[in-house]
Amino acid sequence: MTPLWIIVVPWVMAPWVYLFRRHSTIATFLSAGTALSVAIICFLLPPDQTVSVLGRGLLFDPWRRWLLLLLFAGAVLLFLYSWHLSQGWSFFPFLLVTLGLLAGSAMVDNFLLAVLLLELAGIILAFLIQGGPRADPRVAMGYLVPLIVAGSCLIFSTHLFDLVALYPEDPLSVRLAVTALTLGFGILLAVVPFHLFLPAVTQEAPPMVATFLLGFYQVVALSLMVGLLDRQPWLKSEAFNVLLVAGFITALGGGLFAFLERAPGRLLAYGTISNLGLVLIGLGSASGVGVAGAIAHLINRSLAIVLVAMSWGVISERYGGERSAMPWGVARALPWATFGYILGGLTLAGFPLTGFATRWPIYLALLPYNPLCTFGLILGGLGIAWGYLRSLTPILGRGERPPGGREPLLVAVMIVTLVGTSFLLGIYPDYLLEPLRNMVEGFSFVAG
Amino acid sequence: MVFSAEQLVWGLLFTAGLIAVVEEWRISLFALLIQYVLVGFLLSGSLSPSLALAKIAMGGMIFFILYPTTWRGRGKPPVRIASQERTLATTFPLRLVGSVLIVLVAYGLLHQYPWEGVAPHLALASNFLMAMGLWTVILGRGPFRMGLGLLTFQTGFELLFTTWERSLLVAGLLGLVNILLALTIPYLKAVELARRRVER
Numbered sequence: 001m002t003p004l005w006i007i008v009v010p011w012v013m014a015p016w017v018y019l020f021r022r023h024s025t026i027a028t029f030l031s032a033g034t035a036l037s038v039a040i041i042c043f044l045l046p047p048d049q050t051v052s053v054l055g056r057g058l059l060f061d062p063w064r065r066w067l068l069l070l071l072f073a074g075a076v077l078l079f080l081y082s083w084h085l086s087q088g089w090s091f092f093p094f095l096l097v098t099l100g101l102l103a104g105s106a107m108v109d110n111f112l113l114a115v116l117l118l119e120l121a122g123i124i125l126a127f128l129i130q131g132g133p134r135a136d137p138r139v140a141m142g143y144l145v146p147l148i149v150a151g152s153c154l155i156f157s158t159h160l161f162d163l164v165a166l167y168p169e170d171p172l173s174v175r176l177a178v179t180a181l182t183l184g185f186g187i188l189l190a191v192v193p194f195h196l197f198l199p200a201v202t203q204e205a206p207p208m209v210a211t212f213l214l215g216f217y218q219v220v221a222l223s224l225m226v227g228l229l230d231r232q233p234w235l236k237s238e239a240f241n242v243l244l245v246a247g248f249i250t251a252l253g254g255g256l257f258a259f260l261e262r263a264p265g266r267l268l269a270y271g272t273i274s275n276l277g278l279v280l281i282g283l284g285s286a287s288g289v290g291v292a293g294a295i296a297h298l299i300n301r302s303l304a305i306v307l308v309a310m311s312w313g314v315i316s317e318r319y320g321g322e323r324s325a326m327p328w329g330v331a332r333a334l335p336w337a338t339f340g341y342i343l344g345g346l347t348l349a350g351f352p353l354t355g356f357a358t359r360w361p362i363y364l365a366l367l368p369y370n371p372l373c374t375f376g377l378i379l380g381g382l383g384i385a386w387g388y389l390r391s392l393t394p395i396l397g398r399g400e401r402p403p404g405g406r407e408p409l410l411v412a413v414m415i416v417t418l419v420g421t422s423f424l425l426g427i428y429p430d431y432l433l434e435p436l437r438n439m440v441e442g443f444s445f446v447a448g
Numbered sequence: 449m450v451f452s453a454e455q456l457v458w459g460l461l462f463t464a465g466l467i468a469v470v471e472e473w474r475i476s477l478f479a480l481l482i483q484y485v486l487v488g489f490l491l492s493g494s495l496s497p498s499l500a501l502a503k504i505a506m507g508g509m510i511f512f513i514l515y516p517t518t519w520r521g522r523g524k525p526p527v528r529i530a531s532q533e534r535t536l537a538t539t540f541p542l543r544l545v546g547s548v549l550i551v552l553v554a555y556g557l558l559h560q561y562p563w564e565g566v567a568p569h570l571a572l573a574s575n576f577l578m579a580m581g582l583w584t585v586i587l588g589r590g591p592f593r594m595g596l597g598l599l600t601f602q603t604g605f606e607l608l609f610t611t612w613e614r615s616l617l618v619a620g621l622l623g624l625v626n627i628l629l630a631l632t633i634p635y636l637k638a639v640e641l642a643r644r645r646v647e648r
Contacts, residue, residue, distance in 0.1 A: 113617070137591050137640045
């Protein structure tokens, strides 16, 4: 079995799923089955393999194995959730195509091709963001503009890599390359101040599409950045400073915006933006503890995004997406969704027993640089917590149990499982951090 | 060659200007088609003729992807959404003056920071197209016009990049980016039309 299956299987299945797109049960089980099969393939395939396709190498190493497992296991949850709670007619087949493209982008041993595949996946996501006629098409368009600009910056940077290779002593080429990469990744990952498009997308897009964009698409984009830091040693001197500064601004800025926000969709965006800042700081520290912490936090962040989006998705599906028009006492009708929403929010805010465990190594990595900045990161987390507390008013408010059924059983089970996983990760983070520490030692940019 | 490089650059400047300044959809769409043909001619000097021809064919495909939906929405005024209402920034004179300024800025930037290893006429055309594309996106009030701006920007970027990277696989993937981008425009335009019907 070759790693090529990871890319090909979702593409082969997508047309079949498209045929059954109106029959949600068949489409769900075909899509979830496909994602699960690929996740099993990722688990069973021996790592450290290289396959050549059209003269280009496809890499499957321990880092990519983790990444693809997260991607496809997460996709199984998203597909199952969409069984009873529709995310748009195109969700199942288009997400399968996107998964194949993202897997290709993660594995291909060529930065230019990886960026192009990521851009293609991003454009397909625009169809899913639109979802249906209810959403404003300007939001999807507003997402496409930064995507294309970011893609162009990253593609342009590959030409600058060639220039740096030709003239390694020329500081201008290095500075230009770092600038192009900063702009490209900054826009793509919605780093503050390039984040303006993201809150509108999370507010308008179907919850599972927003989840995929924030929790999985961005993770693949980050993995490209990690791969680049690993393979381009000349980037280290400048890139790590940029990562630390951008990470701090993003973590604090995201927290500040979350502090001022009450709409759950936008709050999710700001919470994840702030957490992305932490991940960037962890990577920028270039220490074993910091980088392992950053990757662990990335996984924890994805978990929290799925949890919040699933929970809020049920609440908004039952009682409308407008928080202000929601009846009071929603928690009585949807207890599991409410619990998931609160715990997901606490994880994003970095509270003990949930999100704090994976924040701690990043705080430790930042302390030698600037203890005051560590305090700033904690403040950012408190901003998210305050935002979530305010958004809870109608959900936890006193009132009669509003009409409307309970959560679908499968969704309730998934929420409870995610809550359990989040607690486990919060109480025993070493089960995740330990293997990650061993893995990141293989990165060329990690010191000690 | 039928046209000189200079004539082709002027032609590209004119078509990009038409897309940015004129709101009539037929003119914008035909300008986009001509833009792809001119880019094909311009690239035929530096690339293999078959690749240049592929660019023109891709332009034709994009034209036929965009035409039907835009034709369906012809003559229908935009929805009255506050942010879409006609303002000074979207009037013809301001578009024209803004476009002229953008062209001057793009020209100035090229003199200040020339692209190394790129023929001057290609660099000039690329800078113009990228700048005008972004300007059209900024001025755009809906998916169609913003999409045309993005396609123009992408054309300008490809003009520059294909002189550095001539791999067939990369050219194919860049073409696929264009086609997918063109497919999203009629989809979002169709949604806009559907919303318009509901709001009426």
